[in-house]
Each structure stands twice: as structure tokens, then as C-alpha cells.
Amino acid sequence: DISIALKTLVGTxxxxxxxxxxxxxxxKLQINELSxxxxxxxxxxxxxxxxxxxYEDLIEQYLLNPRTLIFPEITTEEYANYPMLKLLGSLEITSYALFPLYYNGKLVGCLELxxxxxxxxxGSTLTKIEAAFPLLAQLFQNIIIDFNNDIQDVVTDKFTALQPxxxxxxxxxxxxxxxSGARERNLPIEPVFFKNVYPFxxxxxxxxxxxxxxxxxxxxLYNHFEILEQTITAIKQTITLCKENEIPHEESIWNYKHLQELSDREILKTEDYLQRQIPTSLNNLKSIHPEISSIVDRYYQLTRSEGKTYEHRERYEKSLQMINVAVTRHLDDFNAELQNIFPCYFExxxxxxxxxxxxxxxxxxxKIPFNDQLLSNFRLKQLSVLAEIAQTTNNLGPYFSLPLETTQLIFVYEKPIDVSFRIDEQRFDVEGSYNIRYQMVKKRIDKAxxxxxxxxxxxxxxxxxVYFNSAEAKEYAGYIKKLQKQGLLNGDLEYLDxxxxxxxxxxxxxxxxxxLKRAINFS
Known part of the structure; x- marks a missing residue:
């Protein structure tokens, strides 16, 4: 135990x-996170x-200007200058010191005594403890390295693990x-790429x-402004003698009856007004006029994130989450099925x-033989899973707190492309100017x-x-016909430009x- 070793060092x-x-x-500094x-x-x-x-602000201020603080016997004046020292009084601590520790000129932690x-x-005690500073700094540096490595290991394992x-x-x-010795010379690692892969x-x-x-x-926002209007009315009735500029002017409040006409940018400004400017004004009023504390507190209670002023956003997010969870489950099962057929990259x-x-x-x-029949199997299964997803999201409709609908889109690209791993973005991307056309089309067809x-x-x-060539249309018409026979798709196929x-x-x-009439088990 380090504390026991330090006590032995100082002799008490x-x-x-x-x-x-x-x-x-x-x-952000992590306090007391390590046993x-x-x-x-x-x-x-x-x-x-x-x-x-x-106290986090006090820590950050100290870290901006780390210095040794020594209080041989804490006085009333020191309590006034350093309010945090009052906490020590509860344990009858009379003396306190704080030493910053440096490793290679970099702050790695602090020692309290x-x-x-x-x-x-x-003085003898302090001289003895100073002898331990280099070892403690080395220890802290090792702890920091281990902490960062542990975080990175978890992130790699849980979030950005490479697909098998x-x-x-x-x-x-x-x-x-x-x-090759490139690691010792800190040279770039070789690029990782896969040539001639078929994109889906x-x-x-x-x-x-x-x-x-x-x-x-x-x-x-409409609900929020109604509550705000009621609050300001109540404040004016309670503090009739307050200065006009102490209360937010009603004309400075957005005319919430015309919220439908606001642009997205104006909505952001309105939210900033409600979340930042109004609380500042109300808190100032409350400090000057304590008699309105209950009115201001009620305003905060009514506008908390679990209340009426977030009701519709909460309903939207819940419906959106239900859809995304259902879609993700389908795609996870789809991915597992594909990997059993032939290893592929799925993101x-x-x-x-x-x-x-x-x-x-x-x-x-x-090492596994590849053939064109695999392409056909993958394309049919992709079409099938999107049909099942459409059924599932439709069947979820009665459970939505806010009605939402989904659209389904496939982009067919007949030619194989090259992809390489981008280390800076931790993902695969298309390689080569011609192949970039595939990526460009992907980004533009969803609103076409x-x-x-x-x-x-x-x-x-x-x-x-979506496709370019008639041969692709003919191939997919065959897949559609198969799924129509299974009752998964309707007989309303359209050919569109x-x-x-x-x-x-x-x-x-x-x-x-x-x-959409076919029931799908999405539990």
C-alpha cells in the first residue's frame, strides 16, 4: 500500500x-475513478x-496554474481565502498540503498531505516526502498510460472491432x-484494400x-411559451414596483402564435432564447426579489425535460427509436445469414x-471459391429483407406514439469496385476516381x-x-417475381426514369x- 510506504518514509x-x-x-479530469x-x-x-x-471548476482553475499549497495550521483567514478547506474541519484536520507532481515536465497528478x-x-516531514516525488510521478505516469490503454482496448473491443x-x-x-522495422522508425503502415468487390x-x-x-x-415551443407567458404575468402581479427592465419584455418574446412560420434557423434562435436567456433573467429576478421564488421554481418544474415542453419531441424520438431497433434487428440477422454463405464486409x-x-x-x-451465383443469392436476400423491414415497420404503426412511415431503397451497381480502409475515419471507402461515381450516386438518390x-x-x-443498365432491371425483375409468388411483394411493378x-x-x-397485410413477428 502506497500510503503505508509514505507513512514509513516520513516516520509517523x-x-x-x-x-x-x-x-x-x-x-475532462476523472476524480476518484481509480480504486x-x-x-x-x-x-x-x-x-x-x-x-x-x-469543485470541478476549482480543480480546473488549479490545473491552469498548478502550485504547491502548504497550510501548517489552517487559520480563519485561510478558510476565507480557500473555502474548500472548511471541509477538512468536519474531520478535525488542522494541517494540509497539496503538491503538484511532474513527469518529464508534464503534470501527472497531485499529492495531498x-x-x-x-x-x-x-519542515522535516516535508523534506522527507519530497524525496518520494520522482517515484510517485513515475507511478502516476504509468497509471495514466494504463488508463488510456484500457479505455482504448474497450473501445476497440466494443465499438470499432474489426469484422471477422x-x-x-x-x-x-x-x-x-x-x-519490416517500420514500427520502430514510426513510418506509415501499409494501406489495407480489397480489389474487385461488388458493392450492395x-x-x-x-x-x-x-x-x-x-x-x-x-x-x-408553443407549450413552453404559454408557460412562460403565465409566469411573467404572475411575476408582474407579485412585484408591482420592480423596474421594467428587470422583467423580460413581452415584445422581446417571440410571437409564439406564429411558430409555424419560423424557419429552422429561427427555431434554433428561439430555443437559445428559452434555454439560455430566459433562465438568466429569471434567476436575476429571483435573487433580487425572493418573494417570486415559488413562481420561478414552478416555471422550471413545468419546463423540465420530462415535462410538457418536451412531450412531442419525446413522442417523435420514441417512435423513431422503435423503427431503428426493429430495422437493426432485421439487418443483424441478415448479416449473420450472409456471413454463413460467404464472408463479406457489412456496415x-x-x-x-x-x-x-x-x-x-x-x-x-x-481461400473460399467465389462465383456469380453468390451475387444472385445476395441480391435476392437483400430485396427480401427490405420487404420484411417494410412489413415490420408498417405493423409497428399502432404502437407508435407519433405515426411514422419508412421508405426502402436499393442501389444496384453492376461493376466491381476497389475499397480501401481509411485510418483517419476508421472505415472503408471507395478507391479510384471512376469508383467514386458509385459513392456520389448513393448520396443523391434518396431525395430523387x-x-x-x-x-x-x-x-x-x-x-x-435504382440502376443504370437494362440487364440489371431484367435481373431484379426476376427476383421480384419470385417474391411476388411468395406473397411478399405486390403485383404493381413500375419501370421509372x-x-x-x-x-x-x-x-x-x-x-x-x-x-403489408402479412403479419411479421417483430418481438
Whole structure:
């Protein structure tokens, strides 16, 4: 135990120690997160229910200007200058010191020294403890390194773990990196890429999600302004002699009866007004006029995040979450099924809905024979899973707190492409100028219209299949026919031309309705 060793060093057990390694997570200091390493001041502040932000601010101020603080016998004047020292009085601690510790010129933590017997706190004690500073600094540096490595291991394991289908190639690159001596010379690692893979793209989108979200926000803002108006009226009735400029002017409040006419930018300004400016005004009023405390407190109670002013947004988010959970379950099962057929790279992206990319090809699994029949199987299964997703999201309708609908989209790209792993973004991306066309089309088709109309290509209850060549249309018409026979798709297949998009022309689409009457078990 480090504390016992330090007590032996100073020659008395009447002195205690606090050890605080400078552990940061997302640039925020982590206090008392490591067993056995604690600060007596911070622990007392927590035990006595002190405001966390208050002592965190004090810590941050200290870290901006770290310095040795020594209080041989804490006086009333020192209590006034350093209010946190009052906490020590509850344990009858009379002497306290705080030493910053540095490793190679970098702050790595602090050492606290404290005692209930002031006579034990002398120059000899401090001289002896200073001898331990280099070892403690080394210890703290090791703790910081281990902490950061542990965090990274968990993140890699749980969030950005390499998919088994491509892991072999990264292991190969890592081995080459070490064997070549590039690691010792801190040279870049070799690029990881897969050539001639067939891309599959699919998307399940929430129809009019931005409109629905903004409508929910507007309704909540309306409720918020009603409560605010009632609050200001009550304040004026209570403090009739207050200065006019102390109360927010009603004309400075947005005319909430016209919230429907606000742009998205104006909505953001309105939210800032309610969340930042109004609380500042009300808190100032409350400090000057304590008699309105109950009115202001009631306003905060009524506008808390669990209340009426967030009701419609909460309903939207719950419905959205139900859809995304259901879609993700389908796609996870779909991925597992594909991996059993042939190893492939499968990646999901969360937007308002869910998008996914699949890369399939011999280069991903060099030791397993690849053939064109695999392509046909994957394409049929992709079409089938999107039909099942459409059924599921439709069947979820009665359970939504806010009605939402999904559209389903597939982009067919016949030619194989090359993909490489981008270390900076931790994902695969297309390689080569010609292949970038695939990525460009993907980003532009979700809002596309049918040529010479205002009708969106993607529609609720339907699957849109975007393609370039007639051979692709013929192939997918065969898959559609199979699923129609199974009762999964309707007999309403359409052949459509898509409007010219920026930098893209000649796109066509098949569109077919999904049989929504069929019950799907989505539990």
C-alpha cells in the first residue's frame, strides 16, 4: 500500500495522504475513478453533497496554474481565502498540503498531505516526502498510460472491432509493419484494400423525418411559451414596483402564435432564447426579489425535460427509436445469414433511419471459391429483407406514439469496385476516381424525383431499386417475381426514369409495393 510506504518514509502514522493521478477522459479530469487513489477534499465535498460543478471548476482553475499549497495550521483567514478547506474541519484536520507532481515536465497528478496533529506537520516531514516525488510521478505516469490503454482496448473491443471477414488482412498488415522495422522508425503502415468487390447499398429512411421533427419542436415551443407567458404575468402581479427592465419584455418574446412560420434557423434562435436567456433573467429576478421564488421554481418544474415542453419531441424520438431497433434487428440477422454463405464486409450507418453497405468478393476471402451465383443469392436476400423491414415497420404503426412511415431503397451497381480502409475515419471507402461515381450516386438518390414530376421516387410501403443498365432491371425483375409468388411483394411493378441529378444522368428505377397485410413477428 502506497500510503503505508509514505507513512514509513516520513516516520509517523499520524499523517495521511491523498493520491490523485491526472486521469483525463475526453479532456475532462476523472476524480476518484481509480480504486485506492482519492482526494480527501473531493471525497469530503461529495460526501457533504456539495455542488459537483463548483469543485470541478476549482480543480480546473488549479490545473491552469498548478502550485504547491502548504497550510501548517489552517487559520480563519485561510478558510476565507480557500473555502474548500472548511471541509477538512468536519474531520478535525488542522494541517494540509497539496503538491503538484511532474513527469518529464508534464503534470501527472497531485499529492495531498494532511493531519489532525499540527506538530507532526513540520519542515522535516516535508523534506522527507519530497524525496518520494520522482517515484510517485513515475507511478502516476504509468497509471495514466494504463488508463488510456484500457479505455482504448474497450473501445476497440466494443465499438470499432474489426469484422471477422476482414480481420485477417489487418493482422497481415500489422505483422508486415513489425517485421519490416517500420514500427520502430514510426513510418506509415501499409494501406489495407480489397480489389474487385461488388458493392450492395440499401437504405431504410423515415419519410418526412425533418418535417416531423420540426413540427414536434414547434408544438413543444408553443407549450413552453404559454408557460412562460403565465409566469411573467404572475411575476408582474407579485412585484408591482420592480423596474421594467428587470422583467423580460413581452415584445422581446417571440410571437409564439406564429411558430409555424419560423424557419429552422429561427427555431434554433428561439430555443437559445428559452434555454439560455430566459433562465438568466429569471434567476436575476429571483435573487433580487425572493418573494417570486415559488413562481420561478414552478416555471422550471413545468419546463423540465420530462415535462410538457418536451412531450412531442419525446413522442417523435420514441417512435423513431422503435423503427431503428426493429430495422437493426432485421439487418443483424441478415448479416449473420450472409456471413454463413460467404464472408463479406457489412456496415450499418444510423441516420434518421438506417443505411448499410456490403462488399462481397474473392479478395475478402481468398481461400473460399467465389462465383456469380453468390451475387444472385445476395441480391435476392437483400430485396427480401427490405420487404420484411417494410412489413415490420408498417405493423409497428399502432404502437407508435407519433405515426411514422419508412421508405426502402436499393442501389444496384453492376461493376466491381476497389475499397480501401481509411485510418483517419476508421472505415472503408471507395478507391479510384471512376469508383467514386458509385459513392456520389448513393448520396443523391434518396431525395430523387421521377422525371418530369414532383413525385419522390421513394414511397412508404414500397421498395425502389435504382440502376443504370437494362440487364440489371431484367435481373431484379426476376427476383421480384419470385417474391411476388411468395406473397411478399405486390403485383404493381413500375419501370421509372429518374430526374437528372447533379453530375449523374441516365438513372432508372424499378418500384414495387410490399404486401403489408402479412403479419411479421417483430418481438
Amino acid at each position: 502514522d499520524q499523517i495521511d495522504f491523498g493520491l490523485v493521478p491526472y486521469l483525463k477522459l475526453n479532456n 485506492g487513489f482519492t482526494s480527501i477534499l473531493i471525497q469530503l465535498a461529495k460526501d457533504q453533497g456539495n455542488d459537483e460543478e463548483q 494532511y493531519t489532525k496533529k499540527a506538530e507532526e506537520f513540520n 471477414s476482414v480481420q485477417w488482412r489487418f493482422h497481415e498488415a500489422a505483422y508486415n509493419y513489425m517485421q 447499398y440499401g437504405a431504410v429512411d423515415i419519410r418526412n423525418s425533418s418535417i416531423q421533427r420540426n413540427e414536434a419542436i414547434r408544438k413543444d 450499418k450507418f444510423r441516420t434518421d433511419g438506417v443505411e448499410f453497405d456490403i462488399y462481397l468478393g474473392q479478395s475478402i476471402a481468398p 424525383h421521377i422525371r418530369n414530376t414532383d413525385e419522390r421516387l421513394t414511397q412508404p410501403g414500397k421498395i425502389a431499386i 429518374i430526374e437528372e441529378l447533379q453530375g449523374v444522368e441516365g438513372l432508372k428505377a424499378l418500384r414495387v409495393g410490399v404486401s
